[in-house]
Amino acid sequence: DIQMTQSPSTLSASVGDRVTITCRASQNIITWLAWYQQKPGKAPKLLIYKASNLESGVPSRFSGSGSGTEFTLTISSLQPDDFATYYCQQYNSYLLTFGGGTKVEIK
Amino acid sequence: EVQLVQSGAEVKKPGESLTISCQGSGYSFTSYWISWVRQMPGKGLEWMGRIDPRDSYTDFSPSFQGHVTISVDKSISTAYLNWAALKASDTAMYYCARLIKAGDYGDTFDYWGQGTLVTVSP
Numbered sequence: 001d002i003q004m005t006q007s008p009s010t011l012s013a014s015v016g017d018r019v020t021i022t023c024r025a026s027q028n029i030i031t032w033l034a035w036y037q038q039k040p041g042k043a044p045k046l047l048i049y050k051a052s053n054l055e056s057g058v059p060s061r062f063s064g065s066g067s068g069t070e071f072t073l074t075i076s077s078l079q080p081d082d083f084a085t086y087y088c089q090q091y092n093s094y095l096l097t098f099g100g101g102t103k104v105e106i107k
Numbered sequence: 108e109v110q111l112v113q114s115g116a117e118v119k120k121p122g123e124s125l126t127i128s129c130q131g132s133g134y135s136f137t138s139y140w141i142s143w144v145r146q147m148p149g150k151g152l153e154w155m156g157r158i159d160p161r162d163s164y165t166d167f168s169p170s171f172q173g174h175v176t177i178s179v180d181k182s183i184s185t186a187y188l189n190w191a192a193l194k195a196s197d198t199a200m201y202y203c204a205r206l207i208k209a210g211d212y213g214d215t216f217d218y219w220g221q222g223t224l225v226t227v228s229p
């Protein structure tokens with residue numbers, strides 16, 4: 001299996017902050033990476049696909065970058081609605097795997 | 108409107124069997140694979156496996172192979188997740204999700220069910 005490691009596991013930030021979350025793959029996944037947002041008690045929501053493509057309807061303050069084994073999700077100016085847990089997911093292998101998640105908390 | 112509607116919460120004892128369901132609507136059910144994803148209490152997302160509703164082909168994460176089965180009934184646009192013998196460690200929220208499987212989206216998930224909470228306790 002391809003292992004996905006996210007850091008940090010928890011992040012404390014304030015409204016307006018620039019936030020960066022990192023996801024590392026145990027082997028080269030090219031750019032076959034997605035990012036999801038999950039709020040408590042809700043199903044995940046797709047934000048980014050193929051590492052840097054913004055899903056329709058997702059605010060432009062979200063962006064993704066990276067290739068190979070290292071990827072980032074950036075929120076350019078954190079909004080109250082963005083406090084949530086974020087997961088990366090690789091789909092280079094037919095065995096899909098998620099990162100462990102990064103919880104973005106209010107500072 | 109695309110929807111995946113899952114069956115309700117379940118409370119079971121270890122060793123019991125269980126089937127939970129996920130009914131799709133608002134789209135051609137056989138055009139999209141369905142996956143199941145586990146989320147244990149306070150933990151992250153784990154991909155369990157997926158099924159092609161056209162021919163019921165399945166594949167599984169090694170972590171779940173042999174412990175669960177996935178099936179579909181095309182006639183009622185419903186996918187199922189089944190356990191023959193539950194363990195306490197199966198206590199979790201289970202989500203079904205639709206795989207896009209197109210172009211750069213590949214095996215990403217665009218629509219999700221609301222989740223089914225399974226509690227396994229003596």
